[in-house]
Amino acid sequence: MAGMSDARRWASLGVLVAAVLLLAIDSTVLYLAVPSLTQDLGASATEVLWIGDIYSLALAGLLVTMGNVADRIGRRRLLLIGASAFGGASALAAFAVSPEMLIVARLLLGVAGATIMPSTLSLIRNIFTDQVERTRAIALWSAAAASGIALGPLVGGALLQNFWWGSVFLINIPITLALVVAGLALLPESRNPNPARFDLLSSFLSMVAIVPFVYVIKKAVGGDVDLVVGAALLLSVVGAVLFVRRQRSTASPMIDVDLFRVPEFSGAVLVNFITIFALSGLLFFFAQYLQLGRGMSPLQAGVAQLPVAVAAMIVVVLVGRALRLLGRGRAISVALVVAAAGLLLLALAETADGFGWIALALVPIGLGIGLAETLSVDAVVSAVKPTKAGAAASISETAYELGVALGIAVLGSIVTALYRSSLDLSQVALPELVRAQVEDSLAGAVAALEPGSPALGLAQSAFVSGMQVTTVIAAGILALAAVVAWRLIPATRTTTPVEH
Numbered sequence: 001m002a003g004m005s006d007a008r009r010w011a012s013l014g015v016l017v018a019a020v021l022l023l024a025i026d027s028t029v030l031y032l033a034v035p036s037l038t039q040d041l042g043a044s045a046t047e048v049l050w051i052g053d054i055y056s057l058a059l060a061g062l063l064v065t066m067g068n069v070a071d072r073i074g075r076r077r078l079l080l081i082g083a084s085a086f087g088g089a090s091a092l093a094a095f096a097v098s099p100e101m102l103i104v105a106r107l108l109l110g111v112a113g114a115t116i117m118p119s120t121l122s123l124i125r126n127i128f129t130d131q132v133e134r135t136r137a138i139a140l141w142s143a144a145a146a147s148g149i150a151l152g153p154l155v156g157g158a159l160l161q162n163f164w165w166g167s168v169f170l171i172n173i174p175i176t177l178a179l180v181v182a183g184l185a186l187l188p189e190s191r192n193p194n195p196a197r198f199d200l201l202s203s204f205l206s207m208v209a210i211v212p213f214v215y216v217i218k219k220a221v222g223g224d225v226d227l228v229v230g231a232a233l234l235l236s237v238v239g240a241v242l243f244v245r246r247q248r249s250t251a252s253p254m255i256d257v258d259l260f261r262v263p264e265f266s267g268a269v270l271v272n273f274i275t276i277f278a279l280s281g282l283l284f285f286f287a288q289y290l291q292l293g294r295g296m297s298p299l300q301a302g303v304a305q306l307p308v309a310v311a312a313m314i315v316v317v318l319v320g321r322a323l324r325l326l327g328r329g330r331a332i333s334v335a336l337v338v339a340a341a342g343l344l345l346l347a348l349a350e351t352a353d354g355f356g357w358i359a360l361a362l363v364p365i366g367l368g369i370g371l372a373e374t375l376s377v378d379a380v381v382s383a384v385k386p387t388k389a390g391a392a393a394s395i396s397e398t399a400y401e402l403g404v405a406l407g408i409a410v411l412g413s414i415v416t417a418l419y420r421s422s423l424d425l426s427q428v429a430l431p432e433l434v435r436a437q438v439e440d441s442l443a444g445a446v447a448a449l450e451p452g453s454p455a456l457g458l459a460q461s462a463f464v465s466g467m468q469v470t471t472v473i474a475a476g477i478l479a480l481a482a483v484v485a486w487r488l489i490p491a492t493r494t495t496t497p498v499e500h
Contacts, residue, residue, distance in 0.1 A: 004188060009127050013137050015182045016120040017144045019079065022086075022175055023113050024148025027055060027280075027404060029156040033165035034288055038443045040165065043099040045416060045441040050103050052284055053214075053408050058110025059117065059401040061211045065203040067118035067394020068254045072198060075119040075126075076189045080180050082115030087176035094166035105169075117401075118394040125381045126190040132320070135378050139319045142374035143312050145400075154309075157302025202246050202254045208239030210402065217409050255395060264328070267488030268379035269399045271332060274481035275339075275372055276403030278474040279365075281411025282343070285467060289350070292442045293464050307359050311366030318367075319374050328379060329489030332372045336482035339368025343475035347468045368478075372485070379489065411470050416441065418466030419459075428455045 004012075030037075034048055043051065070078045089112050093105035124141060128134040159167040212232040219229045247253035260266040283305075290301035322331040342364030349357035380396040420439060430438065437444035438459055445459035 004127065008186060012127055012186045012188065013124065013140060015179065015186050016123055017140055018175075018182075019083065019116055019179055020120050020141055021144040021148045022172065022179070023116060024145045025152040025155055026090075026109065026113075026169075026172065027148075027152065029152040029168045033156055033160060033168050035291060035443045035446060036160065036165045037102070038441075039447045041096070041099045041102065043102075045444070047099040047103070048441070048443070049408065049412055051099065051106055052412070054103055055106045055110040055113070057211065057214050057401075058107050059114045060214070060398055060404075061207045062111060062114035063118055063394045063398040063401060064206045064254055065394075066114045067122070067397070068198065068203075070115075070119045070122060070394075071191060074189045074191045075123050076183065076187045078115050079119035079123070079187070080183050082112050082119070083176045083179045083183070085112035086116065087173045088112075090169045090172035090176070094169040096166070117397045121377070121381050121396065123187065123190060127188065135319065135323065135374075136316070138378045138381070139316045139374045142377055143316050143370055145373065148309075154299075154302035154306060157297070157299035161297065161299040197252065199246075199250060199252065199254055202243065202250065205239050205243035205246060206254065209236055209243050210398070212236040212239070214402070214406060214409065217406050259395075263488050264379050264490055267329070267484060268332075268376040269395060270488070271336070271372065271481050271485045272376045272380070272396060273399040273403045274477060274484065275336065275369060275376075276400050277407040277410070278343075278477040278481070279339075279369055279407070280404040281407030281409075282471060282474045284408045284412050285415045285470070288443065289464065289467050292446050293350075293460050293467070294355075304355060304359070305362065307362035308366035308369075311363045312370035314367060315370035315374055319371060322371060323375065327490070328375050329485050332375050332485040332489060333482040335368040335371035335375075336478050336485060337368070338364045339372070340475040340478035340482065342368060343471055343478065347471040347475070350464055350468050350471065372481075376485075376489075411474060414473065415463075415466045415470045418469055419462050422465050423459060423462040425455060425458065428458065430455060 030052060034052075037043060037051075038048060066078065066082075086109060089105055089108035093102060093109060096102035096105055120141065121138075124134065124137050128137045155171070156168045159171060213236040216229055216233045216236065219225060219232075244257055247255055247257045260269075287301055287305070290296045290304055296304065322335070325331075326334060342361050346358060346361035346365065349361050352358065377396050419442060423439060425435060425438065434448045437448040438455060442459055442463040445456055449456040449459070
């Protein structure tokens with residue numbers, strides 16, 4: 001951005017990286033708290049899924065709207081408003097006294113987060129006009145997003161080792177306060193200088209297309225298909241069709257749908273979605289596997305996931321070389337193959353006695369995912385002019401958050417279904433109420449059974465078996481994403497905005 005010194009531009013990036021790191025950590029910090037909050041709040045397996053899913057569902061439903069709002073009222077202003085609201089919603093979540101209250105608080109956190117995410121990427125697009133600098137800046141942004149997913153359990157583990165589960169939310173308050181203060185001092189304001197009138201109908205249709213779709217996936221994977229699910233699917237399809245028609249007919253569309261005709265743009269969005277779908281669905285239950293399946297403490301489980309974060313950070317020094325040597329599409333494809341190989345190794349290691357093989361498997365996962373995310377996000381936000389940066393960023397973030405929501409819903413439901421189908425308690429005498437808790441989830445089994453009991457051993461074995469199958473499925477999904485990247489994303493070595 002003209003008029004900004006180098007020092008202020010990179011200091012501004014520090015604020016934006018901190019913001020996305022906060023949101024990424026918050027998306028996974030709750031994972032380690034699931035066993036304790038399940039016991040304290042009496043949450044069922046379905047309620048636990050909603051507690052984990054509603055945050056990303058709200059983000060996905062509102063990102064398109066908020067990206068356009070940011071372009072109109074100012075990206076800096078919206079980011080600071082969102083950070084303040086995020087702190088308030090965190091306080092509500094920390095002191096929740098029921099599963100329903102926590103679900104509502106997580107919903108509000110998602111709404112606040114939706115105002116932050118597109119603002120961070122669009123500000124980067126406008127602050128860093130040089131292609132090389134922008135790719136490096138987005139690499140740091142992506143490293144924060146990827147490593148934050150892995151650092152969440154570490155932060156959560158450290159807090160849960162000494163405090164109650166609500167502390168994983170309470171820690172957000174001083175961080176958001178620091179973000180607001182630093183943002184006021186360092187971030188420049190940017191907006192579309194000629195904004196059109198905000199299209200409320202398009203905003204409504206975007207949410208109609210996204211939210212019922214996620215509801216359908218959650219219900220269908222759980223086998224709960226009825227007329228309501230059918231009606232929700234029809235509503236989602238109608239909403240999507242009407243939204244696209246609206247974007248083609250209005251003078252000022254929220255999303256330029258013609259961008260999806262550009263292979264690099266559409267391929268990058270699709271790869272972004274598939275990659276995060278596979279990763280987030282697995283990580284949601286991986287933290288529970290470490291605690292409940294391998295008997296780690298929350299802090300130990302958090303530390304155990306550090307290889308993913310460290311590997312994602314290394315991407316910052318590799319992204320430029322990978323882009324020059326392979327080109328964007330091929331670099332993304334190779335990165336995803338590396339991550340898929342890591343997942344296959346992880347599936348084999350999940351029954352190993354020691355932790356060494358698991359730690360080794362996490363390195364290629366973090367490295368591959370981090371590189372693929374950096375290059376795909378860079379492709380999306382670089383494909384448009386700076387004035388449309390918020391709208392482009394919202395597309396990327398919608399794919400990301402929709403991938404998180406559907407990954408948790410689909411892969412999480414597969415883990416649960418495999419656990420229940422392989423759990424055989426026929427040779428164990430248990431009271432009916434205890435049996436129901438054990439059959440509901442592994443967290444329920446740990447809460448209801450004595451440590452070392454035969455029934456608990458059966459439950460842990462069933463859960464690990466389900467995790468292994470689901471991990472292999474996730475590897476296959478990443479391999480599919482690699483094919484998509486190779487075929488759809490050109491092997492270009494530069495970033496050029498698409499003119500529209």
